[in-house]
Amino acid sequence: MVVEVWLLAAVDVALALITYWRLPARELYNVSGSGIEGGLSRALVEANFPAALIAIAVLLAVAPRPRWLAILAGVLCLVVAVPGVVDQNNLDAKPVNAVVAAGVLLALVLTLRADVPPARRAGPARIALAVALALLCAEWIAAALGFYLDGVPVLGWVFQTGRQITGHGPVHPAVHHGVHHGWQGLLLILTVLLLTRLPLRPWVTPLYALLVAYALGNIVNDGFEEQIVERGWAHSDFPSVLQPAVNWGWGAVLVAAALIWAIWLRPEGTERGAAAAAAAPRE
Numbered sequence: 001m002v003v004e005v006w007l008l009a010a011v012d013v014a015l016a017l018i019t020y021w022r023l024p025a026r027e028l029y030n031v032s033g034s035g036i037e038g039g040l041s042r043a044l045v046e047a048n049f050p051a052a053l054i055a056i057a058v059l060l061a062v063a064p065r066p067r068w069l070a071i072l073a074g075v076l077c078l079v080v081a082v083p084g085v086v087d088q089n090n091l092d093a094k095p096v097n098a099v100v101a102a103g104v105l106l107a108l109v110l111t112l113r114a115d116v117p118p119a120r121r122a123g124p125a126r127i128a129l130a131v132a133l134a135l136l137c138a139e140w141i142a143a144a145l146g147f148y149l150d151g152v153p154v155l156g157w158v159f160q161t162g163r164q165i166t167g168h169g170p171v172h173p174a175v176h177h178g179v180h181h182g183w184q185g186l187l188l189i190l191t192v193l194l195l196t197r198l199p200l201r202p203w204v205t206p207l208y209a210l211l212v213a214y215a216l217g218n219i220v221n222d223g224f225e226e227q228i229v230e231r232g233w234a235h236s237d238f239p240s241v242l243q244p245a246v247n248w249g250w251g252a253v254l255v256a257a258a259l260i261w262a263i264w265l266r267p268e269g270t271e272r273g274a275a276a277a278a279a280a281p282r283e
Contacts, residue, residue: 001119001194002111005058008187008194009051009104012144012179017043019146019178028178030091041093042179048100049086050184052077054191055107057211060204061195064114073110076103088181088242119197126193133186137219139175139226140183148175165230174226181242182222185215196265209261210253217241217253 021039025031033041055077064070079085080100134141139159142149148162149155161175192208192215200208217238224238239249 001198002058002062002114002116005054005191005194006108006112008190009047009054012184012187013043013046013051015144016046016179019144023146023177027176029176030089031178032092042091044093044097044101045086045091046179047104048080048097050187051104052080052100053188053211055104055111057188057191057195057208058111059107060207061198061200062111062114062116063201064110069106070110073103073106076100077107079103083243117199122197126197130190130193133189136223137182137186140180140186140222143175143177144179144183146177148173160227160231167230167232174230180222181218185218185222188212188215205265206257206261209265210257212260213253213257214241216256217249221249 017039019039020028020031020034020042021036023034025034025038028042031038031042056074059070059074059077076099079096082096085094085096085100138155139149139161142152142161149159150162159175161173163174164171165174189212192212196208218241221238221240221242224234228234229237239245239247241247241249241253244250
């Protein structure tokens with residue numbers, strides 16, 4: 001499970017590098033560089049968010065040793081939460097982003113070397129949920145690759161992507177090329193779907209529930225603006241939840257986290273999963 005999670009983070013960073021390298025900054029979002037410099041800059045920022053949250057999730061699941069190095073990796077990753085380290089209004093890399101990336105790299109090394117317990121098999125419901133989420137986030141998968149869905153059967157009809165929007169600020173495509181926080185939310189949920197196949201300590205599960213709720217909040221915020229508000233079907237957005245704030249969006253995230261924990265990740269379910277994992281062959 002650990003390798004699969006790190007592959008998700010690696011794909012994200014690689015897509016940022018390639019897409020921001022090959023496309024001019026004017027087709028992207030809040031970046032100034034282009035070419036190899038622009039690609040490396042955006043990849044470093046992506047190695048902060050969402051990679052630092054992914055790294056913390058893996059550290060919580062695996063608890064590698066030596067413990068002091070794992071704590072150091074987690075502290076370095078948590079720097080991403082400091083305001084301004086990753087700024088949605090300016091996504092060019094800053095020196096502090098190297099600090100967070102160092103924490104992610106340390107977490108990668110420690111967790112790949114750790115003795116990971118056996119994982120449960122992925123059931124049909126888990127696989128179906130992952131596929132459904134990927135389809136829901138198809139617009140951002142295409143954007144991360146640097147393409148629109150215009151002309152794609154079914155998806156091109158469901159999602160508006162390349163259509164020029166004129167009623168909300170300067171004229172712009174409905175879905176800009178490059179990374180979106182809806183895509184990042186998908187990665188975080190897939191991370192939890194993978195890691196919850198491992199036996200988990202009870203105190204970890206509320207944190208995972210909050211991570212899933214946070215990811216869902218970002219998916220709803222991004223999609224509601226691009227597919228609902230910009231079609232003129234609503235006049236106000238779902239509030240941004242990228243940063244902690246006092247708004248009803250964060251209220252919804254906290255309520256969703258409690259429900260996700262109670263329905264899916266409560267300790268009783270985790271204990272049953274741990275017992276099943278102990279009896280299952282290692283994958």
